[in-house]
Amino acid sequence: MDSRIAEFREPEAPPVEDVRPERVEDILRRDAIAASDTLLISTENRLGTAPVDASRYYSPEFFKLEIERMWPCVWQYAAWSYDIPDPGDVAVYRNAGRSVLVVRQKDKSIKAFANSCLHRGRELCTDAVQHKDELKCPYHGFTWSIDGSLKWVPCQWDFPNVKPDTHKLPEIRCEEWNGFVFINFKNDASSLATYMGKMVEQWESVDSWNFHKRYRLVSVIRPIAVNWKACMDAFIEVLHAFESHTHTRTGGGDVQTQYDIWEDEPHFSRMHTPMGVASPHCVPRPTPQETVDSWVGGFAAELSGHPDTTLREGETPREAMQRLASFVYKQRMGVDLSAEPVSLLVDPIQYTLFPNFGPWSSLGAPIVYRFLPGEDADHCIFETQVFLPFEGERPPSGRTVVVNPGESLASVPELGGLGLILQQDVENLEAMQQGMKASLTNRLTLSEYQEVRIRHYHQTLDKYLSGELSNHTIK
Missing domain, CATH: 2.102.10.10 (Rieske [2Fe-2S] iron-sulphur domain)
Structure with a gap:
């Protein structure tokens, strides 16, 4: 018998996770500097568990319907x-x-x-x-x-x-x-504000989310052989983070992310990932200091090994990260953010406006996504723009970089620690497109809560394709 076969041993499965982790709202309410009121809203809506037809991601006919019935009607x-x-x-x-x-x-x-x-x-x-x-x-x-x-x-x-x-x-x-x-493209379309719905009020209720006070540092364009929707799916949920971004496990609460959709709002949704809280997947549990060190290594590398990164007596990881982040932003950008909550400084908070616009309100991920269809159903353009706060005269907009297949997003210095994370995501995507075509069931299984934003925008897309939504009908 081949000795290699005899040595094979299948690893044990991780522990069953049958209890939902602590919710973001509870984490925010313990913060020393209060989060904005809009972040304390949790909709807890669900849209069922029906499977999703995989062909919508690769069918030429479905792609043609999007071009004809959806893209001309949306902002x-x-x-x-x-x-x-x-x-x-x-x-x-x-x-x-x-x-x-x-x-x-x-x-x-x-x-x-x-x-x-x-x-x-x-x-x-x-x-x-x-x-x-x-x-x-x-x-x-x-x-x-x-x-x-x-x-x-x-x-x-x-x-x-x-x-x-x-x-x-x-x-x-x-x-x-x-x-x-x-x-x-529709002359009789509803106004942009009407189309955005409650997103406008939520966003504009927080002064520090005002992008007129930010400048565009860089735009990074990555062509990918994947459908634009499959690309967007990868960036509107955090369930994948533990497996795809192993270096972030101890620094952020991936499966503690809050997902919000509103039943009367077809065009936007949001998510909020708490940092300074280790992933509930982590076994054994990391120490509070390891949680801080993980965040420092990924997002404040200039402080690695600095004595100030040591937790002070009675200090929580989120309190330490608020202190360290405000120091780093002062050094990098000359902006005093010491009075801002940790939710602004380190938590990734993302909104998505249908069909393909993804602005992040916080500085934890100071970016904007745009997902554009390619020439066919199997290709798209993934764009990431970085927006930073400034004081005094507005800096000029930065460069636009095209990162072609075979090149790494981690090589773009303006992306900082986000470059590695984005590259890790991209490395999954082309295999995602091929895998969906290889499926024998042609069905995708979505979680009920953590992937609800995916289901939400697909339902909105279906309403445009059926004619139920055509924008000018929105009240």
């Missing part, structure tokens, strides 16, 4: 307004086969236009962000002013049908929230 994050601060500044937004110009006007307002010459259809602008004194087609020279009005036509004698009143650039609905510019 989409198209540009960061501070990337285009001056009249004539232009951002190009491409998604789902469409291309849009977002243009700062002379009066400082913003307009959006179809990025297509009305002569032969060439994109008027191609760079992601640029300055234009006029919108001139590089092909034949047809020219429009930055307000979309027709300015000049070559050989006007040969275009008797081209007039200023017939050939304005088609304008697209455009609104701004919190520094983010959104577009919508």
Whole structure:
């Protein structure tokens, strides 16, 4: 007998977890500096346990329905307004086969236009962000002013049908929230604020969540061979963290994450992960000092080994992390956050606005996600933007980096400790797409609570595809 077979021994399963861990609200109420009232709300809603059809992630027909029935009807994050601060500044937004110009006007307002010459259809602008004194087609020279009005036509004698009143650039609905510019292709769409619902009130009730007081440090773009929804799924739940991000186990309460959906709010949801609380999966239990050291190693590496990271007498890990985080942010950014709660400084708190916009309100993960479909159901673009607070004059927006397959997100210095976590997630995704196609049951099993945000946005998507939601019907 082969000795290698004789030596095989299957490991024992971990202990059964049949009791839900302590809830986030209870953790927050013990914090020395109170969390904002909106974080103390816990909806505890459920949407059942029915399986999800895996083909919605790879079916060409389903992908086509999304392009035809959902994307033209929804508000989409198209540009960061501070990337285009001056009249004539232009951002190009491409998604789902469409291309849009977002243009700062002379009066400082913003307009959006179809990025297509009305002569032969060439994109008027191609760079992601640029300055234009006029919108001139590089092909034949047809020219429009930055307000979309027709300015000049070559050989006007040969275009008797081209007039200023017939050939304005088609304008697209455009609104701004919190520094983010959104577009919508439906002229009769409800307002952005109506679409966002309670999310606006929740977000704006906390002054430190104001992104007008933050600047964009970096945008990181990663093309991935995975469906855009499967990509987004990976970033709106934390159930995966213990297995996917082993180095974070002792520093954060992964399966203690709170998930909130509202029955009357189809377009947004949120989650809140408490840090300074070790994962309930951890056996044996780490010491409080090990919990602090884990967070320091991942998110405040410059303090590794520093005596100030030692817990003080009577100090909890969350209290130590509030103290250390405020010190680190002062050193890094010159911003005094010592009076802010630990929930702002270290807890990851994420909202998702349907269909693909994921802003994090806290500094525990000071980022914004955007998930864009690729050319087919098997590809997408995953974008991560980092936004940091500042004092005094606004810093200029940072660079945009494309991290191609085979390169690591951990190599982007602006991502800090988040780079490794994002890379670990990405390494699961292409295998996720292939695995769903390999399934014999073609069914995905979602947890009732921890993956409720996934089920929630899929139900909203189905309502758009069926015509039950078309945006202009929203009250």
